Amino acid sequence: MNYDTTGPVDGVDRRSVLAAGSAGLSLSLSGCIDSVRSVVNRDGGDQLSLSIATVPSDYDPESLHIARHLESNLQEVGIDAELTFRNPSDFLEMILLEQEYDIYVGRHPGGYDPDFLYEALHSTYASANETGWQNPYNFSDRLVDVDLADQRRRTGEQREESLERLLDTVAELKPFDPICRPTAYRLYRDDDERFTGWDEVGDFATRHGYLGLEPVDDVDRLTALVTDSRPSANINPLSPINREYDTIIDLVYDSLATVVPDDDGESEVEPWLAEKWETETHDDGRTTVTVTLREDCRFHDVDEDDDREEHVTRVTAEDVEFTYWFLNDTAFGRASVSSPAPRYRGLASAVDEIEIEDDYRLRLTVDGNVAVGERVLTVPILPRHVWVDELNDRIDDPADFSTSQGEWGLVTSSSVAPIGSGPYRFESQSRRGHLTLERFDDHFTLREDVGDGDDETHLRGPLVEELRFSVDPGSDTSIGRIVGGGADLTSSRVSSNTVGQARAAADNESDVELVESSPPTFYHVGFNTGTSPTSNELFRRRIARLIDKAWIVDEAFNDHAEPLVTPVTEAWTPERLEWGGTDPVTPFFGTDGELDEDAIEDAHRAFEAIGYRVDDEGRILG
Amino acid sequence: MLGAVLAQLIVVVTAMVFVSVGLFVGRDRCRRTRSEWRHRLRAAAPITIFLAVILLLNSVARQVVPDFSWIGEWRLGVAWNATSMIYDLEGEFIVWLQSQATPWLTAYFSFIYIYGYVFMLVFPVVAYFALSDTHPLRELLTAYALNYALGLLLYTVVIAYGPRNMLPDLVDALLYDTYPRYQHLTRQVNRNTNVFPSLHTSLAATVSFLAYRTRDSYPLWTVVAAILGVSVAISTMYLGIHWAIDVVAGIVFAYVCVELAGVLVGRWSVSDWVAGRLRD
Numbered sequence: 062m063n064y065d066t067t068g069p070v071d072g073v074d075r076r077s078v079l080a081a082g083s084a085g086l087s088l089s090l091s092g093c094i095d096s097v098r099s100v101v102n103r104d105g106g107d108q109l110s111l112s113i114a115t116v117p118s119d120y121d122p123e124s125l126h127i128a129r130h131l132e133s134n135l136q137e138v139g140i141d142a143e144l145t146f147r148n149p150s151d152f153l154e155m156i157l158l159e160q161e162y163d164i165y166v167g168r169h170p171g172g173y174d175p176d177f178l179y180e181a182l183h184s185t186y187a188s189a190n191e192t193g194w195q196n197p198y199n200f201s202d203r204l205v206d207v208d209l210a211d212q213r214r215r216t217g218e219q220r221e222e223s224l225e226r227l228l229d230t231v232a233e234l235k236p237f238d239p240i241c242r243p244t245a246y247r248l249y250r251d252d253d254e255r256f257t258g259w260d261e262v263g264d265f266a267t268r269h270g271y272l273g274l275e276p277v278d279d280v281d282r283l284t285a286l287v288t289d290s291r292p293s294a295n296i297n298p299l300s301p302i303n304r305e306y307d308t309i310i311d312l313v314y315d316s317l318a319t320v321v322p323d324d325d326g327e328s329e330v331e332p333w334l335a336e337k338w339e340t341e342t343h344d345d346g347r348t349t350v351t352v353t354l355r356e357d358c359r360f361h362d363v364d365e366d367d368d369r370e371e372h373v374t375r376v377t378a379e380d381v382e383f384t385y386w387f388l389n390d391t392a393f394g395r396a397s398v399s400s401p402a403p404r405y406r407g408l409a410s411a412v413d414e415i416e417i418e419d420d421y422r423l424r425l426t427v428d429g430n431v432a433v434g435e436r437v438l439t440v441p442i443l444p445r446h447v448w449v450d451e452l453n454d455r456i457d458d459p460a461d462f463s464t465s466q467g468e469w470g471l472v473t474s475s476s477v478a479p480i481g482s483g484p485y486r487f488e489s490q491s492r493r494g495h496l497t498l499e500r501f502d503d504h505f506t507l508r509e510d511v512g513d514g515d516d517e518t519h520l521r522g523p524l525v526e527e528l529r530f531s532v533d534p535g536s537d538t539s540i541g542r543i544v545g546g547g548a549d550l551t552s553s554r555v556s557s558n559t560v561g562q563a564r565a566a567a568d569n570e571s572d573v574e575l576v577e578s579s580p581p582t583f584y585h586v587g588f589n590t591g592t593s594p595t596s597n598e599l600f601r602r603r604i605a606r607l608i609d610k611a612w613i614v615d616e617a618f619n620d621h622a623e624p625l626v627t628p629v630t631e632a633w634t635p636e637r638l639e640w641g642g643t644d645p646v647t648p649f650f651g652t653d654g655e656l657d658e659d660a661i662e663d664a665h666r667a668f669e670a671i672g673y674r675v676d677d678e679g680r681i682l683g
Numbered sequence: 684m685l686g687a688v689l690a691q692l693i694v695v696v697t698a699m700v701f702v703s704v705g706l707f708v709g710r711d712r713c714r715r716t717r718s719e720w721r722h723r724l725r726a727a728a729p730i731t732i733f734l735a736v737i738l739l740l741n742s743v744a745r746q747v748v749p750d751f752s753w754i755g756e757w758r759l760g761v762a763w764n765a766t767s768m769i770y771d772l773e774g775e776f777i778v779w780l781q782s783q784a785t786p787w788l789t790a791y792f793s794f795i796y797i798y799g800y801v802f803m804l805v806f807p808v809v810a811y812f813a814l815s816d817t818h819p820l821r822e823l824l825t826a827y828a829l830n831y832a833l834g835l836l837l838y839t840v841v842i843a844y845g846p847r848n849m850l851p852d853l854v855d856a857l858l859y860d861t862y863p864r865y866q867h868l869t870r871q872v873n874r875n876t877n878v879f880p881s882l883h884t885s886l887a888a889t890v891s892f893l894a895y896r897t898r899d900s901y902p903l904w905t906v907v908a909a910i911l912g913v914s915v916a917i918s919t920m921y922l923g924i925h926w927a928i929d930v931v932a933g934i935v936f937a938y939v940c941v942e943l944a945g946v947l948v949g950r951w952s953v954s955d956w957v958a959g960r961l962r963d
Contacts, residue, residue, distance in 0.1 A: 117848035118856075119875050129852055146844050148876070493870075534866035538684070541863060547684060616852075 106676065109594065109683035110141035114165040116152050119535070120289075121168070122556055123584060126617030127240055127608075128166040130654065131586065134607040137656045138664045139680040150291055153302035157403065158192045158468050160199065162589050164604070168305050171242075171581035173320065173328040175224055175629040176433055179209045180407025182236060187591070192467035193301045193403020199591030200236035213411065213429035214346030220430065225635045228627045232638055232646045235601040237587040239625040241614050244577050246560050246621065248543045248567065249550035251574045255280050256525070256549065259574070263519065264322045265552055266580045268311040271528055272484055272506065273521025282527040285552035286539040290493045290532045295475035298441050299391070301403035301467060306582070307441075308552065309530060312498060313361075314441030314481030317352055317381065321519045326579045326630055330435040331519050334358060334376065334442060334482065334505070340431045347413065347426055348434040354378060354421040359503045360444045361486040362478070374446060376482045378423040382415045383445040385425070385437075391472055393452055396462045403467035405440045412437060447480050484523040498528045535559075540566050544573055557618040581630050584622075594683065599671045605647040607664065610640075612654030685867040692801060692868070699802045700809060707904045712813040719815060726817040727824065730948075734828040741831050776927050777846040778853045780920055792918035793858050795911070797865060799918075800883055803890050803911050810901060818948065819897050825944040826889045826937075833940065834882050841879040847923035848875055854923040881925040884933030885940070887915035892941045 113135075115121075115128040128144055135142035145162075147155055156165050171177060180186075180194060184201035208227035212220050245266060251259050256274045263269025265285075274283060291303045298310045311319075319333035332338070338352045358376040388409035390399035402409070411433055414426040427434045451471055456462045464471075471477065479487040484506055485498035505511055506522030530552060533539045536559040542548045544566050555563045567575035586608065588595040595601060610624040623631075626645060627638040637645065650667075651660035665675045674682045704713070716723070804827075811820035847856035859866050891912030898905040916934070919925040925933075 117844045117875065118851040119848055122851050125849075125851060129850070144849070146849065534870050535859070535863070537859070537863040538866050542684060545684070 106674065106682035108139070108141045108680045109673065110143070111135060111163045111595075112143050112145050114145045114147060114152060114155055114162045115167065116149050117146050120149050122558060123243070123617050124166045124168065127584060127586065127613055130613060130617075131164070131166070131604075131608055134651075134656055135604070138607065138661055138668070139675065139678070141680075149289065150302040156587065157194060157197045157301045160192065160197055160589065160591070162587075163592065163595055164589070165587045167585065167587065169237075169583055169585050169628070170305055170307075171583050171628060171630075173322070173581050173630055174432055174436055175228075175633045176213060176429075176436060177407065177581075178227070178231070178628070179213065179411075182231065183209050183407070186406065191401055191403075191406070193401070193406060195401070195403070195406040198236040198587055199589060200234075201590070202230070202234060205230055205234070213433050216342075216430045216432075224629075224633065225637075228629065228635060228638055232627055233602075234598045235588065235605055235647070236590055237585045237628075238601075238605045238608065238647070239628040240584045240586060240608065240610055241618060241622040241624045242579070242581070242583045243554070243557065243618055243622040245554040245580055245582075246563055246575060246577050247551045247555060248540060248563050249574055249576065250543055250546065250548075250572055252546070252549075252572045253277065256283065261518070261521075263521075264578050264580070265550060265576070266306060266308055266554075266578060267320065267322065268308065268484070269319070269321060269519055269521070270308075270550075270552075271312060272523055274524060276525040281525065282529055283525045283550075284529050284531050284548040285550050286533045286542060286548045287530045288533055288535055288539065288553040288556075292496045292530060293490050293494055293532050294492045295473075296479050296487070296490075296496065297473060297475055297477050298443070298479075298481075299388075299402045299404050299472040300474075302473070309496065309498075310441055311483065312485045312528070313479055313483045313487060314443070315358070315376070315483045316439045316441055317354075318435060318438035319519065320439055322578065322580070325632075327632055330439065333520075335438060338435075338438070340434055342431060346430065347428050348431055349424055349426045350434040350438070351424045352381070352422070352438070354381070354423075355505045356421050358482050358505050360447075360482045361480045361501060362444070362447070363503060374444060375420075376442060376444075377420045378417045379420075380442055380445045381423060382417055383448070384440065384443045385409055385412045385415060387443060387448060388440065391452075391466075391469075392462070392464045393449070395452070395456060395459065396464055398463065398466075400464040400466040400469070402472055408437045408440055441481060444480055444482070447478055451477050485528050488527070493532055495532060496530045498530075500524075500526050500528075537562065544570055557621050560619060560621050583625055583628055585628065597671070602647050603664070603667050603671070605644075606650050606667070607656075609649040609651065609654045610644060611642070612649075616654065684864060685871065688864050688868045692798065695798050696801050696805060699798070700806050703802075703806050703904075704809060704813075707901055707907075708810055708813045715815060716813050720812075723812060723815075723817050723820070727812070727820050730821050730824045730828070734824050734831075737828045737831050741835055744835055773927050775850075775853065777920055777923060778850070780917075781854060781857070781923065784855075784857065784921070788921070789857050789861055792914070792921045793862060793865075795914045796858060796883070796918040796922055796924075797868070799911055800887060800915050803887055803908070803915065807890050807893065807904075807908075810904060811897070814897075814900055819893065819900075822896075822941075822944045822948045823890075823893055825948050826893065826940045827886070829940040829943055830882065830886055830889060830937070833936070834880070834885065837880060837936075838874075838877045842876050843878045843926075843929075844875060845878045845924045845929075846920075846926055856923050858922040858924065878925060879929050880932035880936045881916075881919050881929040882933065883919050884916045884925070884930045885937040887912045888934045888937035889941055892937060896941075 113128050113132055115124050118125050132142045132144055152167065156162055182196060182200050182205055184206050186195035187199045187201045205227060208223050208230065211223040212227060215223055247265050249259060254277055256276055258273050258275045262273055271283065292309050295303045296309060296313065297303065298314055315334040317333060317335040318330045320328050321331050322328045334355060335352045336355045338350050341349045343349070354376065360374040360376060362374055387393055388402045388405050391402050392400040411427045411429050412425055413428050416424040418424065425437065427437050455471060484501055484504045486501045488497040488499040490496045500523040504522055506520050512520035512522060531548060533542060536556040539551045540555070540559060540563050543551060563575055567573050588601050590596050614620060614622045614624050624640045626640055627634055643649065650656055650664045656664065668681050669675060676682055807823055811823055814820070846854040891908045894901065894905045894908035916930050920927060920930060
């Protein structure tokens with residue numbers, strides 16, 4: 062096996078950098094780096110080196126904490142680890158698009174249903190070199206592929222069996238190592254002078270948290286604080302790098318169905334833009350979903366003073382069909398090679414056939430069970446007329462048109478008009494300032510006959526005229542703004558190190574409330590399985606054993622998180638992969654986050670067992 | 684939130700400037716200024732306009748720079764991510780510095796970082812305006828303009844983050860932890876990648892260097908400026924905002940700007956040029 066490393070940080074060790082540094086502080090000369098490399102090569106064997114990509118503390122203190130822990134333990138055992146910092150969108154660009162990394166630490170949106178792993182791990186996305194959220198690990202394993210496909214088609218106990226096997230294999234092969242799932246805490250002002258309905262409102266991580274809040278008298282704006290400034294610059298629904306969560310997109314774009322989390326960390330898929338659907342399972346495991354759309358729903362580009370029939374753009378079965386085909390090929394058949402979207406790929410690829418019956422009825426046949434068929438309905442519905450125009454604008458020469466999949470303007474640019482049919486429509490944005498949405502008065506949830514039934518509590522509509530997502534520097538200032546009455550709620554989760562502060566604010570102020578929820582989002586360490594040395598699963602498992610998840614939960618999350626062995630939600634976790642004080646598959650080499658001499662010795666033996674050499678100074682050589 | 688912080692800053696700095704005018708400038712110079720201000724204003728007008736243009740460009744560019752440097756980093760290869768390199772170079776000096784922290788020191792350096800710094804930039808403008816010789820004033824404004832113009836250029840090339848952003852487990856963000864409200868203010872003027880060199884240090888050092896040059900006119904201010912300059916430089920590291928290398932670079936950068944300003948000022952005269960054109 063070849064352990065040669067040719068990564069971007071190839072062989073830069075601290076001592077030689079310091080030596081080069083003291084020789085002359087010529088930091089801003091790139092020649093400096095070259096001289097450092099030649100110093101290293103004189104020692105004989107090269108020390109194994111790895112880069113760990115993450116974001117600075119301003120953006121995500123928890124990720125950096127995990128990365129620092131891993132960096133320090135890698136250095137302890139004699140691997141030259143180095144952190145690489147990127148801002149959140151450059152970070153995702155590096156991981157999802159360029160896929161040039163060894164190891165990264167970040168957040169994954171996860172999923173209530175374990176089927177999200179299909180998108181994350183299926184080898185078809187790796188072999189096609191697709192960029193985006195689909196398999197950024199370049200992971201490829203035939204058995205995993207079989208189980209991923211099986212769990213899609215099977216139901217009941219059979220599905221659970223496939224899933225157990227899948228989760229076992231994933232825990233062993235470690236394309237990524239799930240670290241923990243944080244509890245999400247948010248603050249809101251339960252101020253009767255401004256809004257009523259806080260008790261019934263949904264999870265603030267979903268669209269339902271912003272619908273149904275009734276403004277009092279002349280209150281015309283709900284201010285939600287976000288610590289992520291990316292939505293204030295770009296809300297292209299297909300952009301892979303501008304968000305981890307779909308909250309804002311789901312307010313601007315409707316989907317056929319909506320995910321409604323319950324209090325137990327589970328969720329239901331309920332009708333949204335679709336009035337109803339019927340499912341029929343075939344013998345081959347495929348499912349046909351017959352969808353009935355709500356009639357006369359409109360897209361946001363409607364001009365309210367112009368109701369001439371030809372100018373009204375209604376959401377029809379054609380837009381739905383377009384959306385699914387477009388997600389599978391954003392070049393829409395105009396280029397010689399198809400160009401799948403860098404988001405929603407796993408769901409869109411499950412759709413085999415679409416038959417339109419009439420304007421408001423269509424049949425989708427998906428390669429999967431009912432659960433997959435329903436999850437497929439949760440992608441945002443895009444207006445055909447807008448996106449086809451945008452596509453045509455980008456074709457100079459129809460005979461010679463090609464796209465750079467996942468990265469070209471149509472799926473990344475903020476210039477694509479943000480027109481959906483959702484409860485709020487785009488009003489304005491100011492970079493690093495705010496994103497402001499305005500109520501879409503034509504939205505179906507505002508119709509008199511919608512949302513009254515007992516089983517329709519999730520169909521509450523947009524009541525306040527304006528919804529502003531205001532960018533705030535950090536959780537601590539956000540708490541200050543909520544207490545001071547400058548904002549209504551924190552849309553971003555309060556960071557772990559300020560949960561205590563948030564709780565104190567809720568205890569001391571009568572009209573400030575703290576709410577907690579457990580979304581499926583998890584923190585993880587991702588490995589590039591396409592490059593050496595992280596291509597070796599035995600190597601990845603040894604790296605995973607340098608991570609103390611219990612210590613991380615305690616130190617980086619102040620205990621506001623659950624350590625994980627497997628990335629699925631609690632309800633889907635097999636007993637074998639439950640957290641039992643330690644990681645049952647890759648237990649930490651040391652204790653309490655630290656590696657003592659014995660632990661370092663154990664780690665060295667483990668690396669030697671897979672062909673690495675350890676030199677006299679305790680460095681692992683590649 | 685921003686409004687309240689800003690108002691407080693203006694009130695405090697104005698008070699400091701008034702007291703300092705009384706202490707350092709004196710009644711005689713004020714009296715003379717009253718009769719000569721028109722002439723002095725005319726002499727300083729071109730460089731003031733130039734500085735205003737630079738500041739305006741600077742604020743526009745701050746909006747665009749992240750995208751631009753992203754292009755630089757990935758497409759043209761002119762820039763690279765220097766953060767890890769800086770960290771390796773100086774080890775954990777900042778961690779040591781912060782281990783000396785006391786509540787009083789934190790309060791002092793926070794005050795210096797926000798109020799002391801703004802005062803340091805504003806007061807010399809007033810003090811040099813009170814001198815009959817407009818040369819120091821023009822040199823000061825030129826040095827400010829150079830700091831901003833060249834500093835911006837460096838920020839597009841070197842993308843780095845400060846200690847508080849890289850070592851949150853070792854380095855405390857003392858300023859923001861103690862006074863979170865200042866984040867609203869600093870966010871308006873700074874991006875968290877604007878680290879190398881420390882513009883706080885370089886502007887403060889610029890003022891200190893020029894104060895030394897004008898030590899005959901303002902001997903006492905020279906001493907105060909030196910103390911303030913050193914305090915600002917230490918505060919940026921003590922508060923976990925800059926690395927030592929940023930501060931060293933800031934001082935070198937300030938020296939270059941002051942020397943350049945010395946060379947440039949008086950070389951071209953806008954009024955002579957206009958007069959010449961009129962004669963032709």
